[in-house]
Amino acid sequence: MRPKYHFYSTVRVLKSGFVNLFRNLWLTIAATAVMLVALTIISLGVVLNVTANNAIDVLSKELKTGVFLNDDVPVEKRNELESALRSLDFVENVDYISPNEAQRRLTENPIIGNDVLQAESIFEGEDFLAASFEVSLSDLSRAQELANLAESEQFNEVVKRVALGKTDTGDQTDAEKAIERAAATERFITISSIISAGTLAAVSIMIIFNTIRMAIYTRRDEISIMKLIGATPNYIRGPFLVEASLYGVIAGILANSIVYTLVYSLGAKVAEAPEFSETYSYFTEPTTITLMLLSSITLGVLIGALSSMLAMERHLKLKHW
Amino acid sequence: MILLDRVTKTYNKKGPAIERINLHVENKEFVVIVGQSGAGKSTLLKLLTREEKPTSGKIIVGGIDYERLRDRDIPYLRRKIGTVFQDFKLLPNKTVFENIAFALEIVGMGNREIRHTVPKVIDLVGLKGKEDNYPNELSGGERQRVAIARAVVRQPKILIADEPTGNLDPKHAWDVIRVLEKVNKHGTTVLLTTHNMDIVNKLKRRVVTIRDGKVVGDRASAGYNKQVV
Numbered sequence: 001m002r003p004k005y006h007f008y009s010t011v012r013v014l015k016s017g018f019v020n021l022f023r024n025l026w027l028t029i030a031a032t033a034v035m036l037v038a039l040t041i042i043s044l045g046v047v048l049n050v051t052a053n054n055a056i057d058v059l060s061k062e063l064k065t066g067v068f069l070n071d072d073v074p075v076e077k078r079n080e081l082e083s084a085l086r087s088l089d090f091v092e093n094v095d096y097i098s099p100n101e102a103q104r105r106l107t108e109n110p111i112i113g114n115d116v117l118q119a120e121s122i123f124e125g126e127d128f129l130a131a132s133f134e135v136s137l138s139d140l141s142r143a144q145e146l147a148n149l150a151e152s153e154q155f156n157e158v159v160k161r162v163a164l165g166k167t168d169t170g171d172q173t174d175a176e177k178a179i180e181r182a183a184a185t186e187r188f189i190t191i192s193s194i195i196s197a198g199t200l201a202a203v204s205i206m207i208i209f210n211t212i213r214m215a216i217y218t219r220r221d222e223i224s225i226m227k228l229i230g231a232t233p234n235y236i237r238g239p240f241l242v243e244a245s246l247y248g249v250i251a252g253i254l255a256n257s258i259v260y261t262l263v264y265s266l267g268a269k270v271a272e273a274p275e276f277s278e279t280y281s282y283f284t285e286p287t288t289i290t291l292m293l294l295s296s297i298t299l300g301v302l303i304g305a306l307s308s309m310l311a312m313e314r315h316l317k318l319k320h321w
Numbered sequence: 322m323i324l325l326d327r328v329t330k331t332y333n334k335k336g337p338a339i340e341r342i343n344l345h346v347e348n349k350e351f352v353v354i355v356g357q358s359g360a361g362k363s364t365l366l367k368l369l370t371r372e373e374k375p376t377s378g379k380i381i382v383g384g385i386d387y388e389r390l391r392d393r394d395i396p397y398l399r400r401k402i403g404t405v406f407q408d409f410k411l412l413p414n415k416t417v418f419e420n421i422a423f424a425l426e427i428v429g430m431g432n433r434e435i436r437h438t439v440p441k442v443i444d445l446v447g448l449k450g451k452e453d454n455y456p457n458e459l460s461g462g463e464r465q466r467v468a469i470a471r472a473v474v475r476q477p478k479i480l481i482a483d484e485p486t487g488n489l490d491p492k493h494a495w496d497v498i499r500v501l502e503k504v505n506k507h508g509t510t511v512l513l514t515t516h517n518m519d520i521v522n523k524l525k526r527r528v529v530t531i532r533d534g535k536v537v538g539d540r541a542s543a544g545y546n547k548q549v550v
Contacts, residue, residue, distance in 0.1 A: 005429030012426055225410050228370065229471070230400035231427040233393075 009235060017242020020215060027211040032247045032254075034207050035303060038200035039255035039296050045193025046292075047259060047283060052186035054282075055275040060140045061092070066163040067133040067150045077158050078131075081150070085135055088146060093136040102129050130160060201303055208247060208307035212240050216315045223316065237312050244308035248300025256296045260289065322348045322479060322510045323369065328378030330364050337376070338364040339534040346512065348478075351505045353521055354514045356531035362514040365531070366483050369512070370404055371395050383478050400428055403472030403509070407484040409464045411456040417443065417467050418452040424471045438474060446470045446500050462493025466500055473504050480504055482513045486520060494520065 021028050067085070069078065078096070085094050097105075106129070137143055147162040149155075216223070226236050263283050271280035282288055323346035331337040339361040346352050356362045367373040369382060371390065380387040383401055390398060411420050418439055425435045443449055446466040456464050465485050472480055482501060486494035498513075498520055505511045515521065521528060530538035 004431065007429075008426075008431050009429040012429075221410075222412055225412065226427060227396075228372075228399065228404055228410070229424050229427065230396045230398075230475075232396045235427055 013235060013238030014242055016239035017246065020239055020243040021246050024211065024215060024218075027214065028247065031204065031208045031211045031244075032251050034200065034204040035247055035251035035300055036254050036258075038197055038204050038303070039251050039300055040258050041193060041200060042197040042299065043255055043259040043292065043296055044262070045189060045197060047263060048189045048193070049186060050282070051276065051279045052189060054279040056186065058275040058278070060138075061136055063137075063140065065135045065137060065143055065146055067135060067146075068160045068163065069131045069133070069158060070160045071130070073131070073158050081155050081158050082133060084149060084155070085133060085146065088149065090137055090139040090142045091135055091146065092138045095134040097132045097134050099129050099131050102132065204303055205307045205310070208244050208304055209311045212244055212308045212311035213315050215240060215243065216311065237316065240308050240312060240316070241305055244304035245301045246304070248302070248304035249297055250300075252297030252300035253293070255300070256293045259292070259296075322346050322350070322383060323512070324379070324381040325365075325368075326379040326381075328368065328375045328380060330361075330368060330373060331376045337534050339368075339531070341378070342531075342534075342536055344529065344536065344539075346510060349505070349508055349510055351502070351511045351524075351526045352513070352529060353524060353526050354512065354529045354531060355516060355521055356514075357516060360531045361534040362531055363483055364534075366404075366481050366512070366514060369479075369481060370402055371398055400475060401477055401479070403469075403475070403477040403480040405465070405468050405472050405480065405482040405485045407487040409456070409468045411464060411467055411471075413456055416453050416455055417448060417459070417470075420456070420467055421471045421474050424474050428475065442470045442474045445473070445503065447496070460493060461489045462496045465489060465493070465497045469497065469500050469504065473509065477509065479510045479512065482511065484514055484516075486515060486517055491519065498524065 082094055085091055150159045150162045223236055267280045270276045325342050325344040327341045329337050329341055330339050354362050368375055421439050422435045443452060446469055448466055485497050501511055528540050
C-alpha cells in the first residue's frame with residue numbers, strides 16, 4: 001500500500017473511532033465516568049503520597065539527635081567522635097554545640113528567655129548546658145544505630161548520653177509523634193489509594209469491555225461486509241481501539257482538572273506551612289502540571305486500549321477470517 | 322484465471338459439501354454455475370473468496386495459490402475479487418455513493434480519487450441520479466446494481482455473483498444480468514450462480530452444473546438441463 005493510502009486509512013480509522021464515541025452516548029458517559037473516578041483517585045493518591053513524603057522529610061531534618069559530651073573531653077577525642085559520626089551514611093550533618101552556644105540558644109528561646117533557673121526547673125536532670133553534637137539524619141529510623149555507636153565502648157569516656165529526636169525547641173516527643181503520624185498516614189494513603197484505584201480500574205476495564213462488546217455486536221453486519229470486501233483487521237479494529245482510548249483521554253483530562261482544582265483550593269491554604277510549601281510549589285510548576293496531565297491521559301488510554309483489546313480478542317475473532 | 326483441482330470441502334460427517342471438483346475458468350470468461358439449493362454452489366464460491374478452506378485439493382486464482390496464502394493476505398486477495406450477494410449486503414445508513422465509496426475507503430484511496438471514480442461506476446450500472454438515495458429508497462434491482470457497482474469499483478479481475486437475482490422479479494433480474502454482461506465486456510471474469518432457468522437459457526454462456534457437490538455437466542454454451550440438475 002502506498003504511504004498516501006496509509007495516511008487516508010489512518011485518518012478514516014480515527015474519524016470512525018470519534019464518530020463511534022457518539023453512537024452510544026450513554027455507554028460512553030458511563031465508561032468515561034468510572035474511568036474518571038479511577039484516574040482521580042490514582043492522581044490524588046500520587047499527590048497525597050508526595051505531600052506526605054515531603055512533609056516527613058522536612059520534619060525529619062528538623063528533628064535532630066543530640067550526643068551530649070562529658071565535661072572536659074580532650075579536643076582530639078571529640079574530633080574522633082565527630083569523624084565516626086560523620087562516617088555513618090545516614091548522617092547528613094554534625095554540628096558541635098559548645099556549652100556557651102547551648103546557653104546562648106537557651107536564653108534566645110522565647111519560652112524560657114533569660115531565666116536559667118527557670119530552665120533548670122523545666123529541664124530537670126537534662127544536659128541542656130553540656131557540650132554536644134547536634135546530628136541531622138537523612139533516615140530517622142536508623143537513629144538507634146547512631147546511638148549504639150556513640151554509646152559504644154570506644155566512646156565511653158567521651159559521651160555522657162544520647163538524646164534521640166532532640167529539636168531546637170527541645171520538644172522531642174511531639175516531633176517524633178508527628179513524624180510517626182505522618183508516616184502512618186502516608187502508608188494509609190498508599191495502601192488505600194492502591195486498593196481503591198485498582199478496584200476502580202478493574203471496574204472501568206469491565207465496563208469498557210462491555211461497551212466495546214455491544215458496539216461490536218451492533219456493528220456486526222458492517223464488520224462482516226468490511227471483511228468480505230477486503231478490509232484489513234487493523235482497519236476494522238482501529239475504530240474500537242480509538243473509541244476506547246478516547247474515553248481515556250477525556251477521563252484523563254477531567255481527572256487532572258479535578259485534582260488540580262483541589263490542589264489550588266486546598267493546597268493554597270496550607271502552602272504557608274514549611275512542610276507543605278515545597279510540595280505546593282512543586283505541584284504548581286508548569287512542568288509538573290504537564291507531567292501529571294500526560295500521565296493521567298496515558299494511564300486512561302492504556303486502560304481503554306487494554307479493555308477494547310480484550311473485548312475484540314473475545315468478540316471480534318479476526319484470526320478466523 | 323481460476324483453477325480448482327480435485328477440491329473437496331467437508332463440514333461434518335454427513336459427507337462432503339463439494340467433492341473432488343475440477344474447474345478451469347479462462348480470463349474474461351462468463352461462467353454460469355447452476356444447481357439446486359444445497360448442491361454446493363455457495364460453498365464453491367466461499368472457497369474462492371477464502372471464506373472457507375478446502376479439506377483437500379488445490380485452488381489457484383489469478384496466479385495466487387491458496388495453499389501458500391497466509392491469513393494476513395486474505396484481505397488483499399479479496400480486493401482482487403469483487404463479490405455480489407443475494408441479500409445485497411449494503412450498509413443501510415450509507416447512501417448509494419457512500420456504499421460504493423466504502424469499498425475504496427477501506428483500501429485507503431483519497432477522497433478526490435473517490436469522487437472521481439464512483440460516478441463512473443454509478444453510470445455503468447445505470448444509477449445516475451440515485452447517488453444520494455439510501456438503500457431502503459431503492460428497488461431490489463437497484464440495490465443489487467449498487468452491490469455490483471461496489472464490487473467492480475476497484476476494477477477486480479474476477480467478479481463472483483452468488484444468486485444475485487434470487488430476490489428479484491424477472492424485470493429487475495434481467496437488469497442485473499445486463500449489468501453483469503457489461504462488466505464482463507469490460508474484461509472482468511464473471512462467475513454467476515443461479516437456478517433461474519430463463520436467465521441460463523437466454524444468456525447462452527458456459528454452464529457448469531453441480532449436483533450433490535459434484536460437477537455433473539460443463540457445457541460451453543448451454544441451456545438449462547432440468548434432468549441433469
